[in-house]
Amino acid sequence: MIHLKKLNMNRLKIVTRSGSLVIKQVEELMMLLPNVTYEILKIQSHVDKHKEISLYANTPTDFFTRKLDEAILSDEGDIAIHSAKNLPYPLPAGLDVIALTDSSDKTDCMISNNNRKLNEPASQVKTKSLQEQLVVIAKKENLFLKNLFSPIDCRKKYGKVYIAGFGPGDPELLTIKAQKALQQADIIFYDSLLDDTYLENFKGKKIKAGKRKDLHMKEQDEINELLYRAAISGKKVVRIKGGDPMIFGRGGEEFCYLKQRLIDVEIIPGITSALAAAAIAGIPLTQRGISSSVSFCTGHPESSIHIPDTDTIVFYMPASTLHIILNKLIAAGRPTNIPIALIENISLPGQRIITGRLYEILKGTNIFQSPLLVIAGNTVMVNHSIIK
DSSP states (O other), rough: OOOGGTTTTTEEEEEESSOOOHHHHHHHHHHTTTOOOEEEEEEEEEHHHOOSSSSTSSTTTTTHHHHHHHHHHSSSSEEEEGGGOOOOOOOOOEEEEEEEEOSSOOOOOEETTOOOTTSSSOOOOEEOTTTTTTTEETTTTTTHHHHHHHHGGGGGGGOEEEEEEEEEOGGGSHHHHHHHHHOOOOOEEEESSSTTTTGSSSSSSSEEOOOOEEEESSSSSHHHHHHHHHTTTTTEEEEEEEEEESSSSSHHHHHHHHTTTTTTEEEEEEHHHHHHHHHHHHHOOOOOBBOOOEEEEEEOOOGGGOOSOOOOEEEOOTTTTHHHHHHHHHTTOOTTTOOOEEEETTTTTOOEEEEEHHHHHHHHHOOOOOOOOEEGGGGSSSSOOOOO
């Protein structure tokens, strides 16, 4: 018999929804732990009480599970068990998934309620399989319960995903931690802007997954799913991105997608292009008496270009919208003689740095290619002579 007295309980209190299928799922799950005594506390969730609400309605992510979560946090129950498909993200503070069951049948279906059209209110009845994946939720830091359910946690077979920044392009600016992750990787998903010849130093399988303007090797949804599939197959995965993955790198999207699916994922920061350009070009982004604020802004598409009220502004990926950005600076009240720096191919052999006044850049005939960075502000003049 499992010594539940370590938790000051005679039996495990399991909270779950009140449906007969859910109860059967809980009972079958607990058959995998035959030495654990337990009782089931049936709780009606909001959706159980309001079955008139359509599944198409814009409902909160915890629509199915809020009452269960509240029961755990209030110590009414010790654990909650429910379908993994109903798991909200992020979980309420103080809770953790201590186990995810395996599934021999991942299918699901929708059936019509009384022959109504499926887009009508209360038209859908969702049917589930006994073999669908279930999650076991408990309070965080409860190592006893985590160890108790560890034998049925299928995540033990999963791999791990590292979302890492490569830096601006020069491999010498890669962090030691990212280098170690690449050395251990089974699969490396890399961006279009990275030097793929350098990646040949690593044994992992290389898959080009990056995106450039008008040239997408893979769509973001496909990349997300590829990362997930590689992880659940037990692989060590590195998603390597130019610059820093959390600054205009869609690292946040990939991180959320994987965390929602209970994948072990870690962010490894990289040197973002703005910091590399500032250092290499000798342009401080802040400097006492000149600039006390800086903002990083996207340079495309046009609808996303905004001019914030900061002393220094850095625009990422502006090659196709440079004149639009310069005109928006003027429209926002910036003087036409504001210093501008354009840095192309930062840290790479084809690096080019051009400085001038805004009006000069507008009249210029230079053609710039990606990757390009624009810095606007008086700090551009600190180490660059610009004629007034």
